[in-house]
Amino acid sequence: MPKVNFIEPDGTEHCFDAVPGTSVMSVAFDNGLPGIDADCGGMCACGTCHVYVDKDWMGWIAASTEEEQQMLAFAEGVEERSRLSCQITLTDQLDGLRVYIPESQH
Amino acid sequence: MDNLTDVNSGERLPDPWTLPLATLDPSDGRLFQTGQHHDYFRRLRQEDPVHWSPTGPTGGYWSITKYHDIMAVDRNHKVFSSDKHIIIGDQPVDFLPTNFIAKDPPVHDVQRKAANPAVAPTRVRELEVIMRGRIGAVLDSLPVGEPFDWVDKVSIELTTQMLATLFDFPWEDRRLLPYWSDAVTSTELVGNSNLSEEAREKILMECLVYFQELWVQRAAEPPKFDFISLLAHNPDTKDMIQDPMDFLGNLILLIVGGNDTSRNSMSGGVYFLNRNPGEFAKLKQDPSLVPNMVSEIIRYQTPLAHMRRTALEDIEFGGKLIKRGDRVVMWYTSGNRDEEVIVDPDRFWIDRPNARQHLSFGFGIHRCMGNRVAEMQIRVLWEEFLKRFSDVTLVSEPRRVQSNFVLGYETMPVVLTKLEA
DSSP: OOEEEEEOTTSOEEEEEOOTTSBHHHHHHHTTOTTOOOTTSSSSOSOOSEEEEOGGGGGGSOOOOHHHHHHHTTSSSOOTTEEEGGGOBOOGGGTTEEEEOOSOOO | OOOGGGOOOSOOOOOGGGSOGGGOOTTOTTHHHHTTHHHHHHHHHHHOSEEEESOSTTSOEEEEOSHHHHHHHHHOTTTEEOSSOOSSSOOOTTSOOOOGGGOOTTHHHHHHHHHGGGGSHHHHHHHHHHHHHHHHHHHHTSOSSSOEEHIIIIIIHHHHHHHHHHHTOOGGGTTHHHHHHHHHHOSGGGTOOSSOHHHHHHHHHHHHHHHHHHHHHHHHSOOOSSHHHHHHHSTTTTTGGGSHHHHHHHHHHHHHHHHHHHHHHHHHHHHHHHHOHHHHHHHHHOGGGHHHHHHHHHHHHOSBOEEEEEESSOEEETTEEEOTTOEEEEEHHHHTTOTTTSSSTTSOOTTOTTTTOOSTTOOGGGSOTTHHHHHHHHHHHHHHHHHHEEEEEESSOOEEOOOSSBOOEEEOEEEEEEOOO
16 A cells, blocks of 8 residues: 655645545545645645655656646746646555645645 | 525516527626526526537637536536636737636646635634624624625625735725725626726726735845745746736736625625525524525525636547537536526525535636635625624615626625614
8 A cells, every 4th residue: 555745845744545546636635635725626636735846756657638737837936846636546556655745735 | 486595676688588599698797787697597508408509709609507517527627628718708819918827737737826825724723713702893884774885895895804804905905905806807808888898998907007016125124924926926927927918917807706605605695685584584593504595595596606717639529520629618507507406406405405506616727726725704794794683684685796707796785783782
């Protein structure tokens, strides 16, 4: 069972178990983690589950789609490591994944 | 059971279940004044969720009434275009202000990105400090123990102050903003006949002229975080003033977007809490429920009833064939009451689980840009209210707007009770 690590803007870390096939967003949401709003429920349609992926993990995650890039374009503080966490599907390969939660969602 | 929260005086139209399904047209503005639109949409969700009405303000249109179908249309901007028209009726081609909500990528993206910093989270935190002081001052100025109009004294005043701040608009002239906004939304195209098209265009041209002067000033000054300054200094939008209809259109978008929406949620909250005293008691007991209540108010009110798209190609959707060129109306007000997605949807429930997952802001690339500003000002209003007052009581039924687009209130007489020290 893959584990995911979330790091809040103040440095607080949270580690949760995830069922393979679920998204990073739903792990955060189901555990009531603040800072991931997920207003559209995981449809890549609101841009409120923005996270920064740890640079060591970037190479392990499937590239973003055009739809994801379009939604991310209107988020605040977007950089190369920015992803919508509803679009990252967890597998055993991603066991130990680290993602950083931004200051706020737009 | 009758939905008490939607009872209102006004001319009632036929019960939807007495009409042939094929003739059902939910676009009559009067339906939204009485709350009957909820019955019309309930029948459509049950019997014909993707529904063709041959009649409409400017011709036939599809009604999309279920939550997930609305989400699917909103996400698919490649087939369901926002080009030119985003309300149910077509605007006349000889007076067609354009703006980024009524455009597809790439122009949409460029203009939206230019205006976006004015309402981005970092800026919203600064605005909250400014607005908390102003909201407190407005609340402190209200009469206690005697009737007044909540719409005028609170909802319009606060949204106008917010808008004036976002535009850095001359403070003493700020009531021009809701005056222009109301002119924009008073049109036969959304089932309202308060203004002739000629009178409406005249008012909007006054708006254009006023802002042209403001633009020239801002362009000559160092860049700031107000909408006009952001647009005037961005290399991608600095020539917008050369195209008066594009400039006017974007002004209209930013003014209406920041006006009717928050205004009517500010009034709606008072109405819903009065109709649901148990929820009001819960709120007073636990003010930490305010943020969740704000989302529930925005769902329950759905201040903009619909957005419209135009199909760019034939597409099979919900078992129907939508043809290229057809008008496609996403009824957010219906999707927000979809029994299959929202638990007990007709209930106003301030601690509703997953209250944020409503359709009122839309989804996809046209999702409401100012949603964080809206949530912030409604939240601060209720936080500051609870520090000062123990009650706000409706004196009589509010008068509602006649429109299939703006779901709102013209007047709402109330009386305030001060919190016992």
